Structure formats: C-alpha cells, structure tokens
Amino acid sequence: MRLIGNAAAGLSLAALAALLWLWQPAFVWRMPGADRIAVAVAACLLWLSLCVWARRGRGRTPPESASGTVAVVYASQTGSAERLANQTVSSLEAGGIGARLIHLRGLDSAALPRSATEAVLFVVSTTGEGEPPDDARAFVEALRRRPAAVRDLRYGLLSLGDRSYAQYCGFGREFESLLRTGGATPLFETVEVDNGDATAIERWHDALAVLGTEALPPLVPEPFLRMRLEARRLLNPGSPGGPVFHLSLAPEMGTVPDWQAGDIAEIRLPGSAGLIREYSLASVPADARLELLVRQQRHADGYGVGSAWLTLDCPLGGPVDVRVRRNSAFHAPEGSRPMLLIGNGTGIAGLRAHLKARAAAKLGGAWLIFGERQSRHDFHFREEIEDWQRTGVIERVDLAFSRDTAQCIYVQQRIVESGAALDDFVHRGAAIYVCGSLEGMAPGVDAALRQVLGSPLLESLAADGRYRRDVY
Numbered sequence: 011m012r013l014i015g016n017a018a019a020g021l022s023l024a025a026l027a028a029l030l031w032l033w034q035p036a037f038v039w040r041m042p043g044a045d046r047i048a049v050a051v052a053a054c055l056l057w058l059s060l061c062v063w064a065r066r067g068r069g070r071t072p073p074e075s076a077s078g079t080v081a082v083v084y085a086s087q088t089g090s091a092e093r094l095a096n097q098t099v100s101s102l103e104a105g106g107i108g109a110r111l112i113h114l115r116g117l118d119s120a121a122l123p124r125s126a127t128e129a130v131l132f133v134v135s136t137t138g139e140g141e142p143p144d145d146a147r148a149f150v151e152a153l154r155r156r157p158a159a160v161r162d163l164r165y166g167l168l169s170l171g172d173r174s175y176a177q178y179c180g181f182g183r184e185f186e187s188l189l190r191t192g193g194a195t196p197l198f199e200t201v202e203v204d205n206g207d208a209t210a211i212e213r214w215h216d217a218l219a220v221l222g223t224e225a226l227p228p229l230v231p232e233p234f235l236r237m238r239l240e241a242r243r244l245l246n247p248g249s250p251g252g253p254v255f256h257l258s259l260a261p262e263m264g265t266v267p268d269w270q271a272g273d274i275a276e277i278r279l280p281g282s283a284g285l286i287r288e289y290s291l292a293s294v295p296a297d298a299r300l301e302l303l304v305r306q307q308r309h310a311d312g313y314g315v316g317s318a319w320l321t322l323d324c325p326l327g328g329p330v331d332v333r334v335r336r337n338s339a340f341h342a343p344e345g346s347r348p349m350l351l352i353g354n355g356t357g358i359a360g361l362r363a364h365l366k367a368r369a370a371a372k373l374g375g376a377w378l379i380f381g382e383r384q385s386r387h388d389f390h391f392r393e394e395i396e397d398w399q400r401t402g403v404i405e406r407v408d409l410a411f412s413r414d415t416a417q418c419i420y421v422q423q424r425i426v427e428s429g430a431a432l433d434d435f436v437h438r439g440a441a442i443y444v445c446g447s448l449e450g451m452a453p454g455v456d457a458a459l460r461q462v463l464g465s466p467l468l469e470s471l472a473a474d475g476r477y478r479r480d481v482y
C-alpha cells in the first residue's frame with residue numbers, strides 16, 4: 011500500500027512540474043531562464059511539503075490492527091465499569107489496536123459501528139435490583155423498541171455484578187439478550203465479574219485476543235496510595251442514629267491524587283484478603299485531603315468490618331491504603347448550570363464536594379434538600395451550609411428531620427411540597443443530583459420527582475446527564 015502511495019505521489023509531482031513548465035504564465039515567461047527554474051523548483055517544494063503535511067495529518071488517527079478498530083462502550087453507576095473500559099482501551103492501544111472510549115449515555119444505537127472491521131466491546135454494570143445503570147436507561151429503552159438497530163454488530167460483553175444480590179448481573183444478562191434478539195453477533199462468551207474478581211477480568215483480557223493480537227498487555231489496576239488518618243471526628247453525638255464520623259486522610263508524602271467532586275475513595279482494609287470499601291469523597295483537591303463520612307455499622311453479631319476499622323481500630327496517624335475511582339456519572343454538569351442537590355445521611359458527603367467545588371468556582375444557583383433524623387444532632391456541616399447560604403452559593407435549603415416531628419418528614423415530601431418551584435428550577439436548566447441511601451430514599455425521591463416533573467421529563471433529564479445518582 012505504502013509503495014503504491016509513494017509512486018502515486020511521485021507521478022503527480024512529475025505531472026505538476028511538467029504542467030508548470032508548459033503553462034508558464036506571462037509574468038513568468040518574461041523572467042530570465044534561471045529565475046523560471048527557481049519558480050518551478052519553489053512550486054515543487056511547496057507541493058512536496060503539502061503532501062508531507064497531509065500524510066502527517068493522516069498519521070494522527072489511531073493505528074488499525076489486522077482486524078480493524080474497536081469501540082469500547084461503557085455504562086456505569088459508580089465508576090467501576092468506566093475504569094475497566096478505560097483500562098481496556100489502554101491495553102488495546104498498547105497492543106497496537108485502535109480503540110476509542112464511548113459513554114453509553116447519549117449514544118444512539120444507529121451510531122454504533124457496524125462495519126466488518128470495527129467491533130464493539132460493551133462494559134456494563136448492574137445496579138438497583140437487577141437494573142441498568144442510569145446512563146444506560148435511554149439506550150436500552152430505544153433498543154427494546156427497535157432491537158434490529160444492532161443487527162450485524164460484532165460485540166464482546168463484560169458484565170459487572172455481585173453475587174450477593176438476588177439478580178446477579180441482571181442487567182448484563184438482559185442487555186445480552188437484547189443484543190442477540192437484535193441479531194448482533196458475539197465475538198466470545200460474555201464475561202461476568204463477581205465483585206471485581208481478578209480471575210474473571212483476566213478471562214476478559216484473554217478473550218480480547220480474538221481482536222487480532224495475542225500479545226495484549228494486561229489490564230493495569232490502579233495502585234493504592236499510602237495515606238494516613240489525620241483526623242476523625244464524631245459528627246452526631248447523642249443521635250438516635252448510628253454514629254457518623256468525618257475522616258480526613260492526608261498524603262504520607264508528596265501530593266494527593268487528582269480527583270473531581272463525584273469521585274469515590276476505595277479503601278483497602280488491612281488483613282482482610284484485600285477487602286475494599288468505598289466511600290463518596292466529601293472534599294475537593296484544593297483541600298489537599300481526602301475526606302469521607304463513615305457511618306459505624308452495628309449488627310446483631312458485631313460491627314461492620316470496614317466501618318469498624320475506620321472508625322475504631324485504625325489509630326490516628328495510622329496508614330490507610332486508598333485510591334480514587336473516577337465516577338464521571340456523578341461529576342458536575344458543564345458550566346454554571348444550577349444544581350438541585352438531594353440527599354440523606356452520609357449522602358451529604360458527595361453533595362458537599364459539589365458545593366465546595368461550586369463555592370471555589372464562585373457559582374451560585376444551588377438548591378439543597380437534605381434529610382436526617384434530628385436537627386439537634388444530625389445536621390452535618392451545618393455551619394458550612396449556612397455560610398454557603400450567606401455567600402450565595404446556595405440559594406435555597408430544605409431540611410427534613412424525620413424525628414423532629416411526629417409525622418416523620420423525609421426529603422421526598424419536601425420535593426412534593428415544593429413541586430412548582432422545583433419544576434421551575436428544572437426549567438431554568440438545573441441538573442438533579444441524588445446522594446445517599448438506596449433503600450427508602452432513592453426510590454422515594456425518584457417517585458416524588460416523577461410526580462412533580464412527570465416521567466418523560468425525568469427520563470429525558472437522565473438521558474441528558476441532568477439526573478444523576480450516587481446511591482448505595
């Protein structure tokens with residue numbers, strides 16, 4: 011191919027030189043012979059540099075493997091599928107296969123590559139009770155209506171889940187059945203990953219050999235960073251609820267890793283076969299600290315493993331192995347769009363990070379709806395929140411303390427009570443962010459938003475990334 015290309019460039023160069031010689035416009039004709047030759051040489055040089063420039067431009071596209079390029083499409087609720095998709099792209103590219111990362115949110119099934127040379131690798135997780143991540147809902151809905159949209163697609167599927175849930179990999183299985191119904195062709199057997207199981211991830215890596223290279227570098231897991239527990243403060247002494255601690259992790263040396271509001275801290279517990287616990291980050295990089303809220307879990311048979319270590323056993327100043335997981339599904343909206351922040355309990359952590367980021371960017375236009383048990387004990391970060399109200403970062407706060415009154419008020423009631431203002435806020439362009447418990451709060455908030463805004467609007471907000479949730 012390259013030989014043919016070079017020959018063609020040579021021939022066209024010769025033709026151009028001949029043309030220039032024959033044509034010789036009048037002003038060139040009047041020049042002395044030596045000058046005419048100089049003009050012809052200059053024109054040829056100009057032509058040559060144009061050819062070189064055009065070839066360099068072409069060289070910037072990803073290299074194609076013997077079997078073409080790969081689109082790696084992910085849908086993720088809390089960032090794990092996003093991370094594996096990223097690692098897959100890096101590994102493919104290092105192995106010489108052109109790969110591009112695509113977020114399933116906003117993707118039209120008609121836009122999926124369907125050529126014989128481009129394969130699609132899907133990396134998806136399951137959330138809720140066997141449900142798709144929020145960023146996959148619109149795509150899946152469209153696929154249900156028009157399954158043939160994926161006909162002729164060649165795909166591989168990595169499906170993340172956790173066997174402790176009743177519907178293990180429920181969404182991954184539903185997605186695969188939709189792909190097959192639509193006539194898509196699997197490149198290899200779907201790989202299901204139970205709770206980050208490394209052996210299953212290795213199987214995924216091995217299966218990728220079908221794309222045309224045996225020597226694919228391994229998927230590189232992000233390393234943990236050694237930090238130390240700098241501070242631990244009980245936020246709710248006297249609360250009828252479980253104790254909530256505000257933890258601050260400082261770097262042992264050097265700087266903290268980079269992150270954005272919405273990202274998640276993964277903490278590796280010592281002496282527990284590498285068990286990892288995850289928490290929404292409550293701080294921003296300008297704080298130079300990773301801050302978390304941890305509720306101490308007490309069960310009939312003792313404390314929860316992760317929370318007991320962080321709130322009781324880890325000594326102040328002691329080492330903590332941590333890494334940050336990018337969770338773009340809960341990142342801030344673009345620009346200065348207003349935000350409706352809804353959460354309960356330790357969910358204030360993720361919302362606080364967003365408020366801190368907005369305060370630093372001098373953005374107003376935040377509305378906070380927060381719920382806990384008693385205002386006297388459980389109004390976490392009260393001073394900060396009141397300060398943000400004074401300085402205009404927060405334009406409105408609604409609180410729902412369930413144990414302050416006999417009627418047990420929750421955030422979902424506040425949503426319904428403020429229906430007209432909330433509808434107006436959304437029509438002013440606001441994005442809705444929900445952080446906190448999956449049980450009770452998240453479905454209750456979802457139902458209340460549907461009641462106030464209507465399901466079609468809420469679905470379209472989700473599809474546009476204006477309804478995002480970090481719920482656990």
Ligand SMILES: Cc1cc2nc3c(=O)[nH]c(=O)nc-3n(C[C@H](O)[C@H](O)[C@H](O)COP(=O)(O)O)c2cc1C
Binds near residue numbers: 134176179205481
């Ligand atoms: C709130 C919540 C609900 C979940 N529901 C399920 C489920 O129904 N079935 C399942 O197999 N895994 C379930 N999981 C486990 C996730 O699929 C698993 O942790 C996955 O690695 C998350 O990937 P993501 O971060 O890309 O969303 C759930 C996890 C969470 C936090």
